[in-house]
Amino acid sequence: MVYEMKPLFKERMQKLLPDKEDFEAFEKIVHTDPKNFIRCNMLKISPVKLLERLNKKWKVIQPYPEYPNIMLIESELPPGGLGNAIEHLLGYYYVQEISSMLSVIALNPEPGELILDLCASPGSKTTQIASCMNNNGTIIANDLKMDRIKILNANTERCGVMNAIVTKNDAVRLCERLSKSEFKFDKILLDAPCSGEGTLRSSPKTFITWNYKVVRNFSRQQKKMLAYALKCLKVHGTLVYSTCTHAPEEDEEVVDFALKNFPVKIEKIHLPLKCRQGVAEWYEKSFSPEIKNTCRIYPQDNDSEGFFVSKMTLLEEIK
C-alpha cells in the first residue's frame, strides 16, 4: 500500500525544501524501505571480528572509516533476518538506523562520566553510550512506562550493559527532583518523544497519524523537558537534544527556547552524514543566529531516515 502525505504536511515539507527537485527526491525516498544498518556492540566484540563473521553469510560494508562500528548489510535479507541471527542474539550488534546513531556521536560519551539518558527506551542510544564508555562511569537510563522499560532492559542485558541504572519516571518530575539534589550530570541525552516525521520509511503509518495538533503538543512537552533537563547539567556540561522529526516547532523552536531562557551555547557538530543547518525562520517566527549550528538530516541526502540533532553547553549554573 502506498501512503500519501497529508496536504498540510506536504505544504510544510515544501516550505522546508523549496527546491522542486529536492522535494521530489524527498517525496520519492520516503516511499522506499530504509537500509539495513547495524552497530557493532564493542562491549562484546570488535568490529574486525564481527565483520569477519558476518561477511561469511552476508555482504557487509563499513561505510564510514571514522566509525568502523557502523556497518551496512547490503545483502537481501528475509524478514527477521537481522534479528534472528546468532550474532544478534548474542548481543554482538544492535540493529539501528544510521541517523539514530547521530545523537550519541554528537554527545561523545567518555568512560567515567555520569550521563543521563532521559527518554531511553528502546535502548539503542543507551547501549551505544555504554559501548563508548566501555561500561565505566554511570548511565541513568530513564523512561516513563513499564512496557517500554521492559524493552529497554532486554536490550541493555543483551548488549552486556553493566553501568546503567534504569529508572521509571516522568522525565520532568525526575529532573525536578534531581536538580534539587547533588546529582549533576556531565552529559545528558534528550532524544525527545516527537511526531516522527523522519521515520516515514520505517513507519509509513506516520503518513496517516500525522497531524499538526500533535506537533504543537510535542513542542510544548519538549520545551518543558529541555528546561528541566538543563537544570540537572554540570556547568560546562553537554546536552544533546535530538528528535526524529523535521517539524521546526519540535526542533529549532525548542532549541531557540533554551537559548532565550537559559545560559547555553549551541555547539557545532561534526557528523558522518550530510547535514543541513537548522532553519533560521519558520512561518512568523525567527530564531537566534546560533540555530545554524544545529543539524537537519534529510533522507534524500544520505539515503537514511530523517533526524535533527543539536548540542548545547551550559555556561553557568541555573538558579
Add this chain to the structure above:
Amino acid sequence: MKFIKSSGKKRIINELEQRFGITSLPYLLIKTGKEKIRGFSGSLSKDEILQLVKLANIEIIGIYLMKEELGMDLRLSFDATQILQSQITKNIIEIDEKQFADWIRGRDLDIEIQEGVYIIKLKNDFIGCGVSNSKKIFNYVPKERRIRN
C-alpha cells in the same frame, strides 16, 4: 534490592572459582528478589545509589549475572557466561552446530554427564548455562534470546 557484603562476595567468588575457574567479579553485587544476583560496574557508590533511590523510581541496576538456588550450584546467566568468558576454564561443554540448533531454540540437550551446572560453548561463543541431571542438560536460554521457528 540488597547490596551483597564483601564476605558474601568472597563466598560467591569462591564457589565460582571451584566450579568454573572464575576468580574475579569487579562489580558491585546486588541481590534482587530471593535468588537473582546482579552486577553493576558503574561509578556510583552504594551510598550514592541509596540517595538516588530516594529521588527516582529505580527499576533495574546493572546486569543479571547469576542465580543462587537452594541446594544447587550458582547458575550463571546467559550474558554472564559472555561477560566472564575470559575467566571460565572448567565445566565447559562444547557443542556442535546440530546441538546448537536445538539449544538456541530452547530444547534440552541429550548429553549424559555428571550432575551439575555447565557452561555451554559453540566454537568461540559462550551461550549460557545448562543443568545436568546426569541424563540430559536442561535448557536455560531466556525466551527472548531463542531463535523462533
